[in-house]
Amino acid sequence: MNIIGHRYIYLTFSGILILASIISLLVWGLNVGIDFTGGSLMEVQFTQGSMPTIDNVKEALAPLKLGDITVRPIGSDGMVLRFRDVDEQTHQQILSAFAGLKGPKETVERKFDTIGPVVGKELRTQSFTAIGLTALGIVLYLAWAFRRVSKPVASWKYGVVAVSAFIHDVMIPVGVFAFLGHFYGVAVDSLFITALLTVMGFSVHDTIVIFDRIRENLAKAKSIQSYEDTVNKSVNETISRSVNTSLTVLMALLAVFIFGGETTRYFALALIVGIVFGTYSSIFIASPLLVIWEQWQRKKNK
Numbered sequence: 464m465n466i467i468g469h470r471y472i473y474l475t476f477s478g479i480l481i482l483a484s485i486i487s488l489l490v491w492g493l494n495v496g497i498d499f500t501g502g503s504l505m506e507v508q509f510t511q512g513s514m515p516t517i518d519n520v521k522e523a524l525a526p527l528k529l530g531d532i533t534v535r536p537i538g539s540d541g542m543v544l545r546f547r548d549v550d551e552q553t554h555q556q557i558l559s560a561f562a563g564l565k566g567p568k569e570t571v572e573r574k575f576d577t578i579g580p581v582v583g584k585e586l587r588t589q590s591f592t593a594i595g596l597t598a599l600g601i602v603l604y605l606a607w608a609f610r611r612v613s614k615p616v617a618s619w620k621y622g623v624v625a626v627s628a629f630i631h632d633v634m635i636p637v638g639v640f641a642f643l644g645h646f647y648g649v650a651v652d653s654l655f656i657t658a659l660l661t662v663m664g665f666s667v668h669d670t671i672v673i674f675d676r677i678r679e680n681l682a683k684a685k686s687i688q689s690y691e692d693t694v695n696k697s698v699n700e701t702i703s704r705s706v707n708t709s710l711t712v713l714m715a716l717l718a719v720f721i722f723g724g725e726t727t728r729y730f731a732l733a734l735i736v737g738i739v740f741g742t743y744s745s746i747f748i749a750s751p752l753l754v755i756w757e758q759w760q761r762k763k764n765k
Contacts, residue, residue: 464699466695466699466702466751467694467695467751470755473747473748477744480638481634481638484634484637485638486638487642488638492644493651494644494649494650496651497545498578498652499651499652499653502546502548503548503554504543504545504575505544505574506725507542507571508541508573509541509570509571510569511568514540514567515564515566515567519565520544520561523561529549532546537725541573545650554577558572594633594656597664598630598663601622601626602622602623603622605621609678616690620756624749624752624753625667627748628666628748629666629667631740631744632741632744633662633663635737637659639736640655643729655729658733661737662733662734669741669742669745672704672705673697673698673701676700677694677750680693680697680700690757694751698746702746709738709741712738713735716735719731
């Protein structure tokens, strides 16, 4: 299968997806959770009777001066509320306000988290630092791992291409969650950052498998075989392994997404999106980029 021969089609498709993700991010932005902004998050369930409306809930909580309250229904009998960080006394007042609502006979608190703005800022800084250090570490590791490969592509270029591929894999879930945050109120939190880091690791692992086969085939390739042919041969030899590995992971993640709780559902979704496009990028993005770079360098040296 001549995968590398159709490289510009794959790269154009990826470019469209990344552009759509960037536009989604710029237009709507991410619905950032309290992990990064500070504040309180409460999940309640209304048992028996009818569920109150969002306006009724906001009206009941208005005297407590909780700031900008965001209310999102969950299923047919629950709600998730976000508001400023509060102390325990205010927390109990909120529960009392729920008890006075007309409609449900009982309100059950299923979850309550509160994070101060200073802690939220620190978590946000640490998240960006973790992603940056991961990218740097991958470039350095691949440059070292492929140090014996200097022709026709320098070892450090393998690292740069791998990072380019996982930036593609990270940008698409970010764009998807910008869309979900705007239209469905899905917030990104520390679990989302964990998912992105996991996607980065999975993407690089998948890419290294192909790069390692390229290194092996370069060592035993005949002089008449071009770099493009060597890369294409390497991709074809490893494509079934990459796809099968990803499918086994996706089956487990789909089970978590379908049967898991609300807390892990969107974590699983971020992993599903990232791994699908991570598998795509290792086959159709990373390897073709190596060939394009090699061809560009060869034309430049003429």
